[in-house]
Amino acid sequence: MEWYAEGLAAGVDPASPERWPRLDEHDQAKVEAASVALVLHLTRPWLWDRLPPRVREQVVDWLAPAVGAAYPPINWVWFQLVTEQFLASVGGPYAEEDIEAGLALARTFERDGGWYADGAERSYDHYNGWALHLYPLLWSEMAGRAPDPAYLARLERFLDDAVHLVGADGSPLVQGRGLTYRFAAAAPFWAGARAGVGSPGLLRRAASGIVRHFAERGAPDRDGVLTLGWHGPWRGIAQDYSGPGPPYWAAKGLLGLSLPAGHPVWTAVEEPLPVETGDFTRVVRAPGWLVSGTRADGIVRVVNHGTDHARPGARLADAPLYARLGYSTATFPLLSGDPLDQSVAVLDEDGRASHRTGFTAGPVSALPSGTLVGSSRWRARWGEQGPGPDHGHSRPGGDLRDGPEVEVVSAVRGAWELRFARLPVEAGGTPVEAGGLRSEPDALGPPPAGRLRLGGWPAPEGGPVTRVVGGPGLTERGVAVAATPLAARTLVPWCATPGPAEPGRWYTAAILLGEGGDPPAVNGNAITWPDGAADEIPLPGPAAGQRG
Template sequence: MRNVPTLPEDRELSPYTGWTRGHWEAVADELLLAVRPYASPHHGLINLPGPRPSASGPRSDGLEGYARTFLLAALRVAGAHGDDPHGHLARYAEGLASGTGHTDGHDRWPLMADCPQAIVESASVALSLRLTRPWLWDTLDDRTRRRAVDWLLPALGPPPVDNNWWLFGLTVAGFLQDAGIETDLARRTIDRSLARIEEWYEGDGWYSDGDNRSFDHYNGWALHLYPVLHAHLAGDEDLLDRYGPRLRAHLDGYARLFGADGSPMPYGRSLTYRFAAASAPWLGALTGHTPLGPGATRRLASGALRHFLDRGATDDRGLLTLGWHGPYEPVLQSYSGPASPYWASKGFLGLLLPPDHPAWTGREERLPAETEDAVTALASPGLLVQSTVADGLVRLHNHGSSQSGGQDDPGYARFAYSTRTGPTTEPTALPDNHFALVVDGRPTSRGPAEPRGAGPGWAASAHTPCPGVRVHSLTLAHGRAEIRAHLVTGAPEGTPVRQTGWATTPGGPTAQLQPVHGYAVRTASASGPTLQGPRTRTAALHGTTGGGPDSLFVALASLTAEPDPTPVTALADIEITGRTLTVTWGDGTTSVRTCGPPGN
């Protein structure tokens, strides 16, 4: 396997992963060396091979290859205080000159007016120039710098996409401000961009990625990363005082979304960025705004990097593939091109920490998922995080994250995700962790989730699957047990309903799904590939609505990697009175919650 360093492991310093700063530097160099054969003659474009060009076209894909690997080179060299034994920056300096118009056009970058994707890539170019300014930008001739500025300036206008794209202009403006170029315009751009994302801050460290309650990894690798890193690089203590505590609050819950095997939670979009998920924990260590100990930060980040490299994220040429572990088309978006995975470069942010920083010198510490069985409510995004020490599994129960359009996007519309399973994606396959009415022979979509609160051991939401029908949903979790309750109101008598469980692969975790109330039949069937493997199997429970104004359906579920797990029925005893569930868990503790609209 390419990109896996041959350096000896250090199990004294890093008892969980074996990796040190030297391993990170070696991986960075290997990834950068692997893309060199695909550079254009003057290095302005890096045209990576792949069967799937992005919607923006091949020249945009080549710019993406340049910009995203430039960011990796910048972090590698800036972290070494300019030491560049492989000559990375010289190639990117030549590419900057050729891409902005120094050659006859074969290397030239698309303009932002013609190619909106260039706005995205301008942020990586500008951040890279900012990080390496003494060794690259300050050495360029005035003509090249002028052309580069002319190419960057359009990024300061309002973006065409009203989400985290506002932060690309902020990042370009931060570089220009540092370089003393168009400083008034840069300041206005920074202020306007920060004001826009302020409208999406929901509290407790969580932003929605736009006006659509889209809570996903963009919180870490964009919505926190760009403002906090800008404030840090600018030495702006006022901004750090505003955004640093938000990062700390975010990391308090976010760090719980990593399994003991290093896997970040596979939910949301752009999952092919993989270990970019480690950028926010590194940023917390860099700025001091983190609840994690130094050794836990490195444990999380090294675990995530190793998780993907050990499972085939790079091909035999050393190139990051479009997928999750290996190539996997269903996790991609229309904007994903051959170089898109190199946004994973953000995961190397820790190289900006000096070698003597405690995050590099401290002994690795256990992750939250390895310390105790825990169920943590993240009230602002409407998520419930459930982890178990015995198997290192983390499960995410989703009662608040959606994506615009009302469609059942597998990355958002499932009621549950885990670090050892992946959502089923084939349109004709049985969707995992889903509740639906069956109307005219077709299951309804979930639609946007409307959070209805979250607290110790529970989370609730509502949605409208079809006109006149409301579904109120409740999850209770304890240990590895999950109780899934749905109250259906407004549906005609005899309407079929279906609850599905976890989609598991052969040799993977054990999934259990048991009817408690309202269901009559249990089935199990093949459910197609997920990002964990080509074959899965998913159980389903089936029932019908009654003749009253509402119908309650309750199931008991479990996902565990423990060998020979006890039946799920031994984990909880459930009594139902009307809409109220009284649960006695296996350890003798109790929970009482009502499933339904507030006040009932």
């Protein structure tokens, strides 16, 4: 504690050469201030209560600019709440109106099933657990209030989904920004244990499995440092606010150490994760996810028809960590370039792939057989993210070109997804506006514009099997090789139409990650799966010129 006290004293001393940026000098300090406030609360008898009066005064002075300050209307609202609540607990300045307004704003983030959106957009990611569920619990403790029963019920529902999103090897779902926080993904499980919500043995299995996953794969490194990266260093994973400090949000994944040795989360027998007990499928409605876990390979997959960190109709390029059609515990999306992995894209005259951000989300549901079905529809657009800071999500592009509409229906069972894709036609049979696409190939030029390409899972070479089996009309195929934080050689299979896609026609491809056996058999919208189950997939109504 003396070591921490020394660092704290230097950080808040305006005359120290090692002083920290103030909250009114740099917005990122508002994030770090909340962590400082939480730690001072959790360790109060051993740290705050033993600080010299002058250091306490300087801590208060350093935190005080939070009062009345502007915070983005996202998970940051909790940074102001816990900072001001700590100030109130030590006799410092605070504003009751800030606290009441912050609590009211946080309630607007609530979504179905105990989930939160990180703001007004379709922003669903690990911030649900390591911020939007964790901070309310700790704030209520700081305020001397019992946790709101409605909050506890939401936490319990969320944790029931969250334990289904951890792979058997302890990997959390690789999706969303802030991934360099790594085992901070364990935070909601410790929050559940702290609040007395959920099964202690299952919560410990999930949390300790996530921490162990990284500890056994190079994080921290040989020097004991958490670098910017995933397992090892990987600079491309960072957002514009990332520096040497942010990886230490991982500390939230060790919150269980604040619980005494006799707590049930430490004394209970560990229970296996859902993916370790058998195959499962699960609909998570708020983010629009179809979740499938398979015991044979321990992989959890998410097919995404509801999350893009944007709003319907937004004219934005894709954010790779949000707008892909699939994420898993065993793959890492390609972080640069136009969409390839887990995409349905229209290729323009230069062979560039279209983006899907701003899609219209369709329903997600489970058929009586247990097969999951979901859909989305969007206007294909070409272009790049606009200039400016990268917070891990889309930025408005300066020169996006509109193309045709694209519609996708997914059927998910086991390790397979059967993906239906088409370029819809209007009610009168007229192809949807093609945005200047060339419809005739140039024998001496590039491949014809308007081709439809379906990309599969980006699996590490030597890792789980990744495969795309194209149906009629998807006769072109290949495998792209790229680098990701999981492997220098990551394989992305794909299939495509040889020429412009026929408007109104449903094209199908079977997409595999892991151990799945033979591909499903398809006849129109009827599917026979490798396990013998048979389904008829409800597709949107017939369109002029539609073919199977």
